[in-house]
Amino acid sequence: MGLRNIIKNHLPVSSRSFHSDAEYMKEMLERMMHENAQLQRQLGAMSAELAQSRHEMVDLVINEHRHKKVHYLIGEAGFPNYGDELITREWLKYLAHVDPETPVVLDCMRPGPATALLRPYHPHFQATDTVARMTVENSFVEQAEVHRDIPVQDIANHVTGSLDEEGRAARVAAGIRLIRNNVATMHAIGGGYMNSKWVANLARLAAPLWAQRHGMPSIATGAGLVPLKDEDLHFVREVAQTLEAFTCRDEHSLEAVNNGEDGPAKLAADDCFVNGLEGVYADPAGLPDIMLCIQEDMVEGREPLFEHVRRILEAWNVAPDAEIGVVECIPYECGPLLDMLTQAGYRPRLFPMQIIFEEGFPAREGQRWLSTRYHPHLLAAAKGCEGTYVVVEPGYYDVKHEAVLRMGSRWTQSAVGDTDIPQPGPGFKDPSVRFTYRDEIRKTASVLYPMRP
Incomplete structure (x- = not known):
């Protein structure tokens, strides 16, 4: 028995009516299949146009860049x-x-x-x-x-x-x-x-x-x-x-x-003031009271320099077992200094370059600093830290440290071999001067960049 007869036996309709409805359904199905084919062709065309538009957009972005x-x-x-x-x-x-x-x-x-x-x-x-x-x-x-x-x-x-x-x-x-x-x-x-x-x-x-x-x-x-x-x-x-x-x-x-x-x-002022040092400093909690930043690349032989550092720490009455922060500006430069401090009985704590760059410079009020380097002197003094700078290359680093004094530091100076050891001098008298420096630098740069609050 065919499908048509099976359906006919279950439907209360006349044979003529059944055949008429079946033909109608067949026509509708054929029309839907035709429309679906048209829709598929339209979708294909739209997909091709979209792909072309995507390529044109990529080319536009590339050309714009x-x-x-x-x-x-x-x-x-x-x-x-x-x-x-x-x-x-x-x-x-x-x-x-x-x-x-x-x-x-x-x-x-x-x-x-x-x-x-x-x-x-x-x-x-x-x-x-x-x-x-x-x-x-x-x-x-x-x-x-x-x-x-x-x-x-x-x-x-x-x-x-x-x-x-x-x-x-x-x-x-x-x-x-x-x-x-x-x-x-x-x-x-x-x-x-x-x-x-x-x-x-x-x-x-x-x-x-x-x-x-x-x-x-x-x-x-x-x-x-x-x-x-x-x-x-x-x-x-x-x-x-x-x-x-x-x-x-x-x-x-x-x-x-x-x-x-x-x-x-x-x-x-130094370009580092362009944002007024906002976001430059680390969380002050837990930072050591004594901080060192000592370089060897500008001296002939490290031992005289290290001996001078030891004498300064003694003159400052730093306890033999005190924790001392050691700031690294160039990776690997502090190894011998860490060894010297350990052998002298201190507890050195390294602040690697990558850490201070990402987490902030480890300066806070109440610290005492000893530095040969320029930016540690500048940032620590601007934070209000006391300190002494050590000149390691006359004609180069003394000029740098003199610039920090002009910007506001009142740190004392020392040189390797000096018999008189100075006590640390105060930092910036007016820490808010950093905002003045910020505004001056931005004004100079305004010939290139728009100024905004």
Whole structure:
């Protein structure tokens, strides 16, 4: 028995009515199948259009990114060295506040570590080494036995010439094109990395010089340029006269650039004050009362330095079993100091660079500090800590510490071999001056970046 007869036997309808309904259902089914086929074709067409739109959108985003202007920073983060990382981070935080949608490119010698360290502080951050590599990958540096003997102008000419003609530095041609086509502003941020001691670093100022001359507003802020050789002065003065703004963090650098006159360079606080040191410090709970930051890289032989540290701790009546905080600015630099303190009966507690960078600088009121380094002196004194600084390289580090005194520190000075051991001097008389420094730095940078509350 067929399906039609089975259905017919169970339905109280006439044969004619049944056949009529069955034909109607068949027509409806065929129409639905036809409409479904049309719908499938329409969906296929829509899918193809959507895929094409997706490709066009991706191309649009790529092209927009390719042509979007960026803020270009020249700096020295990535080694890492706490002071350089601090300054770069504070500028990134500021730019994330005032201009978050504009990408920021940092040009430094070690862009990989710099990216890992600084990525959290700006939503559109990247690092490269275009200018940094041009200053060291050239015939002048490759043929010189002592890099500091190279005239900075020779390396600077290579940088500007390569920016004009990428074939001179083809390994970084992509980076050169980024500078030529995508830079809105260029900014050599502060620090002590550009001077005649490291002449290739000093030559990085050629990039903002070139940028300014090619219609890209450029500045240099918080520069510590000492030591600065006479043969390098002409280049630095040319940069200072050309840029929109040029500030120095110490009076020796300012006097050299301006030739002792009222020139284009201006005196300013360290760039780390750009945000008023907000968010820079660690939770004060549990921090040691005595803190050390002692470097060996600027002295000949560590034992005289360590003996001087021991004598200072004794003169300060630090108990033999006291906990002493040891701040590390460059990884691995504190091992011998930790050993010395342990052997002397103290309980050293290491504050590694990575920890103080992420969790905050371990300074609080009531501490006593002994430091050879510049930024630990500056940050601890600005927090109100008492302390003494030890000069380890006259002509370089004494200039740095004098700059901190000018900014507000009242710490005492000591030198290896001194027979008279000073008691620690007070920190900043007016800690709120950090906000004055903040406003001054931001005003200088306002030629590049919008100012917001």
